[in-house]
Amino acid sequence: MDTTPDTSWKRFFEALGPEGYLSETFTKNTDAEVDFVMDVCGLTPGMKILDMGCGPGRHALGLAKRGLNVVGVDFSDKFIDFARSAAADCGVSDLTEFVVADARDFVRARTFDAAVCLCEGGFALLQTDEDNVRVLRHIAASLKPGAPFLLTTMNGYRTIRLAGTATDTVLDSTTMVESWIQDDGTELKGRHFIVPELERMHRQASLTVEAVWGGTAGGWGRRPLEWDEMEVMFLSRKVGINTQP
Numbered sequence: 001m002d003t004t005p006d007t008s009w010k011r012f013f014e015a016l017g018p019e020g021y022l023s024e025t026f027t028k029n030t031d032a033e034v035d036f037v038m039d040v041c042g043l044t045p046g047m048k049i050l051d052m053g054c055g056p057g058r059h060a061l062g063l064a065k066r067g068l069n070v071v072g073v074d075f076s077d078k079f080i081d082f083a084r085s086a087a088a089d090c091g092v093s094d095l096t097e098f099v100v101a102d103a104r105d106f107v108r109a110r111t112f113d114a115a116v117c118l119c120e121g122g123f124a125l126l127q128t129d130e131d132n133v134r135v136l137r138h139i140a141a142s143l144k145p146g147a148p149f150l151l152t153t154m155n156g157y158r159t160i161r162l163a164g165t166a167t168d169t170v171l172d173s174t175t176m177v178e179s180w181i182q183d184d185g186t187e188l189k190g191r192h193f194i195v196p197e198l199e200r201m202h203r204q205a206s207l208t209v210e211a212v213w214g215g216t217a218g219g220w221g222r223r224p225l226e227w228d229e230m231e232v233m234f235l236s237r238k239v240g241i242n243t244q245p
């Protein structure tokens with residue numbers, strides 16, 4: 001059995017399944033989150049948006065219901081199958097395309113008016129900075145110049161402040177990768193970030209950061225990041241000529 005960390009995450013999400021995932025408390029603010037994305041990204045019906053690491057498609061479907069053309073990408077077949085049939089149930093199949101792909105590989109040059117990567121969708125669950133920057137570069141390459149990108153990911157300030165106090169997780173201080181062992185013995189790992197690291201990674205991907213806010217599910221807003229909250233939010237914009245993947 002392949003036990004590389006990325007495969008472990010795929011197996012984790014497939015075991016949880018779309019219904020299990022959508023029963024998690026942090027998924028219960030989707031409508032408000034979609035309205036927030038529409039607002040901060042300046043979206044209007046007819047625009048085309050990429051949802052990287054879309055999971056079962058809760059944001060993608062909300063965006064399609066508001067008239068956007070959405071491409072959702074995820075490496076879980078189960079989540080993508082669920083998103084496709086949910087789109088049919090909601091009558092938005094013609095506005096949605098769901099693609100099974102690894103975030104490190106997906107790119108459609110200069111196609112999108114905006115992109116989102118929310119709640120660690122295809123970012124941060126990859127532990128090397130090379131892989132995480134690769135995802136940002138592909139997202140940037142997929143955006144039209146000037147298009148916005150909204151990311152929420154793990155807030156490393158909180159992780160550092162809690163380091164040494166947790167009984168079930170271990171933070172590697174040299175890599176900022178946190179790991180824990182599940183009941184079945186599988187190890188899961190996630191990269192946590194401090195703000196200047198994310199700012200540098202965005203810059204490496206030709207994305208100019210416009211705002212850094214608190215990004216914890218249930219608490220999105222144009223407000224400062226708090227030291228001890230779970231997630232940070234970055235609003236950036238693709239500038240200049242698209243980078244080649």
Ligand SMILES: C[S@@+](CC[C@H](N)C(=O)[O-])C[C@H]1O[C@@H](n2cnc3c(N)ncnc32)[C@H](O)[C@@H]1O
Binds near residue numbers: 010027055075
């Ligand atoms: C915590 S869920 C977030 C899903 C969705 N963005 C949301 O907010 O509900 C993380 C998602 O990222 C997907 N994912 C993780 N690593 C990925 C990768 N390398 N490529 C594509 N999808 C990935 C998982 O399958 C999962 O659906």
